[in-house]
Amino acid sequence: MSDALDAVRKAFAADLAGAADTVTVEALRVKYLGRKSELTAAMKDFGVLSADQRGAAFKQANELKAFIEARLSQRLTELAVAPARAALDVTLPGAAVVQGRLHPITQTLDAILSLFLPLGFEIVEGPEAEYERYNFDGLNIPREHPSRENFDTFFLDVPSPEPALGRLLLRSHTSPVQVRVMEQRQPPLRILVPGRVFRPDPLDPSHSFMFHQVEGLMLDDRTSFADLKGVLQQFLHALFGAGTKTRFRPHFFPFTEPSAEVDIACASCQGAGCSTCGHKGWLEILGCGMVHPNVLKGVGYDPDKVQGFAFGMGVERIAMLRHGIKDIRLLFENDLRFLSQF
């Protein structure tokens, strides 16, 4: 091909690549195929060539013409189907998606519950306005007993619908559901009870008159104190990390014997003592023990044949530890700037 034709082809290819609309494409048609085009001019020069060369040159020129025609109409079709778009500022923010969330207490509760479910525990709920019998007597907390002092309670100012079950109160722990379930079912039992509980503690950064607990109960003919330690240790490792140090200390609860309180080593100071743990090095995380024979007898179980453990923990306390929340009241203000973090 002559150098002239080659130059035309190259120039056309460059122009076409930059042609983003039909007007430009039509202008290219005039530029490359019109009477004043370089191609037409080049073809006029073919007259000086020999007959042989002239034939070959015209053939090449016509092929180029056909090529240009074809590319121009192809581009026109492309532009008709998908006109070019203006470029976006892709750095603009994405459209706001309306996002809902679960409350951090619900999320923590769910984290706790989901660690016990694979062990075959079943979630049961019970009423918040509860009878005295389930909140106290059925749990081996007799009236006039000093152990009731640890369970100061709100009573409802209404006549009891069921006087034999005592007055109605706002349950001070989730343990009454244990008694309700035991009354209705036979062992083996593995239950978890989440829920709201109430105690007359004035609101301050670490106390609230309303909070949440998770209660667990496992009863059969063989579950032992060593099993209690095993299950709760697994749970605490899963919740706080496999390396978390735990300790079981003797304690007193009227409804368990032996009873224990379980501490985890304070993560902030690694046991050295700091303000998070009140300079103890340990954080009290749950209470537990072997279900007291009196509780079993109270629901008609034979304490020689049925044994097992119960445990209970405060959900807010765990949520506060997990999320570094310093004031329990934040959990009940429902300030969206707080909630939107979870």
Next chain:
Amino acid sequence: MKAPLEWLKAYVPITLAPKALAEKLTMAGLEVTSIDHGVLDVEITPNRADCLSMIGIAREIAVATGQRIKLPGGQGVGDKGQGKSRATKTGGIVIRVEDAKACPQYVGRVIEGVKVGPSPAWMQQRLLACGQRPINNLVDITNYVLLEYGQPLHAFDLDRLSGGTLIVRRAKAGEPITLLDGVARKLTPEMLVIADAKAPVAVAGVMGGTGSEVSPSTKRIVLESAQFDPISVRRTARALGLATESSYRFERGIDPQGVEAASRRAAQLIQELSGGRVTATITVGKPPAKSRRITLNVGRLDRRLGTRVNPVEARAMLARLSCRVAAAGSGTVLTVEPPSFRRDLTEEADLFEEIARLIGYDKIPPTLPAVRMSLPSGDGGLSYRRLQSLRCLCASLGLTEAITWSLLSEEDFTRAGYPVQDAVRLANPLSQDHALLRPSLFMGLLASVRRNVSRGVTSAALFEVGSVVDAQQLPEQPQRLGLMLTGDWQQDWQRRVPSDFFRLKGLLEALAVRVCAEALLAESGPQPWCEPGHGVILRIAGQPVGVAGLVARRIAHASDIEQDVWFAELAIERLLEHRRSTTTAHAPPVFPPAKRDLSVIVSDEVAHASVEAAIRETGGAILGQSRLIDRYTGKPVPAGKHSLTFALEYRDPARTLTAAEVDAAHQRIVQALAQRFSATLR
């Protein structure tokens, strides 16, 4: 309870550093919460009344560290003038117990020739370290021995007792007494008192009266050491609003064998430190001769603890706790007689805990239970799971979960337009801010919106799942789902979508679609909190399941919310009655639909639902979907009217419809709308 190490060392050798000792006690069940200048602060659980004393704590230290404890004497106290008779006057006094159940033991020692003055410095320092203010030698000694033995004592000025008489009896109704706190009180017959011939001189086990108080001029005293019934003391102390060192110990139960020992010890100290001399001892009642016997089966112990305990070691451990132990069988069944001061040890399980704690809870290796699988005995956690999926559904629809107080104030009720007189109240509220049980989730959500708005967060879309209380329905406490919207539903640089009634309704419909088998229908209905004409009653299959609407201006305003707020509340149990069962799937239609739009102009009185119903009714079997796609008012639609545009789809599952069939159906609809609503085509 405060326990100075220096004082404890009087009874038990302590070689451990304070921190190590604190650790040991904590792991033995006596949690040491702080150590301050050699004073331990020990948390004593309600069952361990025996540890409410220096000797008690020393005993625990001895057990934990393998030491022996040394008790103080009581030496040199003469038993002159022993008397037991209720009538005879011994040493110038008569002591009579009228209620032996409330006072099983009473020891009175008459000490003559006492000189009242300050107590020695060592005693004052110990009292101060325990947080007690020194008063004078006699009072200090009674306080000192209370702390030492855990046995409350009281000293009466014998010369101020009318008739030289002490009677333990029930108070007469309205009988007055001025107690040592300086407050005059009226007594009731439930209260046990110590009285002289005329009037009460002390409330038994709680506090003495001013009338017989030891004064600088006191010469002769009666030293009281007694055992009072825990329940009686507890009731009395509560009724009087008093909690004293004495009542605290009586309520938890004192060592019946310690009554005489403590009396002797105090008498000895009085003789030594105030120069008096015991001239008479009157004892009424006596400690129970026999103590409890508990059978401990070591096999059962092993099963309960999940570890092997050597019976010989179990025996030794119980002996360390001052139990008397006898073995039967092959030594695996023990008969255990706990010491009198361990009133908490009443059954086998109590001994299991004692042995576990002496082994050390940390020494019992953790195991995982060997369980046999069993079917869930209840619903398998289904009802909780349903509530939880409802919460997740709400969150997925764009709502943020709130947790609001179950307890409200009267003001919360009034602000929300709820009558206060229907409220269920607490009998003993902590404060009036939280004294009424919530009858609805409305107040709590409104308070949350109020708080957000006042803090400049003016857009909120909240939900809460929780129970409410209605006096008529107790003890049932229905579960509710509450929704509250205000401000913008969505806002970014491209668009701003304010919340409105239809946003709320859309959320509720979406919820119902996901949860229920049938559609949620709304019919207009007034609510106390709702703007007239902006509220609906929600029904599923004809049954009411909830309410929704715009919060009345005056109610929002009362909460300082000067913007529109929408609220809905659903009864979860009722919603779930209509829950969807497993879906039966249909393959998507094979034949294409014929799509027609229908635009009609109707009067503003005509409700959309009735037009929609007429379309459905007259469209016939071939009318598939009908969807409202536009509602328009304004020119060229005449005033008082609006246009509704529906996108209709006609289809037959088995074939392609002909144009004639579709036209006929469409025409029927147009005619029906014209007839029923005077609708004209736009």
